[in-house]
Amino acid sequence: MGIKQVADYAGVSIATVSRVLNKSANVSEVKRKKVLDAVKTLGYRPNDLARGLRNMPTSTIGVIIPDITNPFFPSVIRGAGDILHEADITPMIYNSDGNIDIEIEQIKTLISKRVDGLLFMHSEESKRVIDLIESANMPVVFLDRVEDGRFASVKSDNYGGMKIIMDYAYSLGHRDYWYIGGESKVSSARERLQAVFDFERDHSDISIKYASTTFSYEGGLWAFELLKKKFSIPTIIICGNDLIAFGAIDACLKNKLRVPYDISVTGFDDGFLAAHYNPPLTTVAQSPYDLGATGAKLLLEFISGKRKRAVTRVLPIRLIIRQSTTQL
Template identity: 35%
Template sequence: MTVTIYDVAREAGVSMATVSRVVNNNPNVKPQTRKKVFEAIERLGYRPNAVARGLASKKTTTVGVVIPDISNSIFAEVARGIEDIANMYHYNIILCNADKKKEKEIRVINTLLEKQVDGLLFMGGVVTDEHIQAFRTSSVPVVLCGTKDENHTMPSVDIDHEKAAFDAVTVLIENGHRDIAMISGTLQDPANGFARYQGYKRALETAGIPVRDEYVRIGNYRYESSVDAVNYFLELSPRPTAIFSATDEMAIGAIHTIQDNGLRVPQDIAVISVDNIRMASMVRPMLTTVAQPMYDIGAVSMRLLTKLMNKESTDNMQVILPHELINRNSVAAKS
């Protein structure tokens, strides 16, 4: 049978109100009484009913997190940052995978709100009008994590994806490359797709290099899509001497495909990307990339959400974190 607060009170010889104060860390309880209650809780194996406590306080101390693809290692580091800050502020996390599908994202958002979460972190791709409508009908705060809405109306934490891509392509240009191809994400994705394509394009234009449509292929962020893209690039004349990939996973696929075709990285074709996942330092040659501070994105997003949930003042509702170039071995000067 379930042990109740009444059973604990009877075991400890105190009132139910006293047990409630002990469980909720109310300081107005004598140390001796607190000790008796904790001993009774331990003997009986009592666990407070979080649902009942939530109904009474109108808070569940739970935060919902919508993650686009739980199998993608880059989101694991974001989730770790979220979890660490959540623990610090005594919140629990409900993590939901949405498979990068808008319909599932909307359904998960509504399900989490029905569960009476105290706040919501959304790690999606495209933030559509349907997403905004779901967020605006929410009675709890929502923070966009690693993405942003087009009109910058929602609180968000991210990097400047356009500038990150610009910096990456500029490295290739500074190494003498002019025939630079790009493996992009979908251009409907405002961050990994469109913004990073815009950064690629601006870097070329700034250097006076023509933007060639045949040097751009759309991938799906996964290893396999870059294989097809690189095989396509290798048939072009002139063949690209460098490739900028929108994500590390596609860049690793590019390195392997170049090598499988009997060419060398970076001597024949240089490769650079954005993200800095763990595999970037495991592939050979090690991947030169622009690092997103993934842990910090998660941690700062969760901290911003705690401020909104607790109605604390905050000066910045759209936080842009710095990125960093990580020089490794996949880029060299054009011979």
């Protein structure tokens, strides 16, 4: 039971619930009564950790993401935001456009504003960034990224998710693959790629051709055309995320290939559009909301002193089978 459920039940915002419980601002009597009634009905008890954080120096948290236009990231922010609102903490959200120089400037800005911690989803691994964060002596949790053990992180089971997709494709009879993955400068892309490498090693009867691109629709279009110039069309395209898969599907259509009748396509994410694309996308479901929420909870544990040592939390995934794949 969390503050979000109280807000939904009372028909008010999370901020309003927080104000009523913390007595931190004026709230109308009508809304106050709705919140208190909801608290009583639901049996909600305020989070002890959150209450212990109200004397933080600035009560602000920095959040840096690489691409606000990617549907994955707003859900991450929503998950983190709900947890931070419950603790009466304000997130300061920055979009880096996948530019490491911008990320460095944003981190410097957040340090100057004396934020109490940072949720960070970097665009690429960089010693400059790591050295800057270490010098700030500030609690940091990496989201969907894993560093070298010095920092806490929360990620989905990237390796396991891609292994499930490969197993499923193989069970359908596919032996000729293209793999279009994200750029290796981030750990999530490398983990998914490693699962494909290992699958190829363990199955001598398959052929896989590889391309690396950005985690974007345009990346899927570009990589398809690149592979088409070099290799014959496969029976299935395995994609590193849903956006790449959408680009690959449209590239297939432009080349008069029907999905899934002439070629199958898979993704990774299961964002909102996956079920509504044409055709609906077979993919791996991960929860960006849980990614953000778990990261925020973990960061608050570090800030409060409840946790000292870095830890990596791995969130579960599941296979979603739709109409973009078919049996050979």
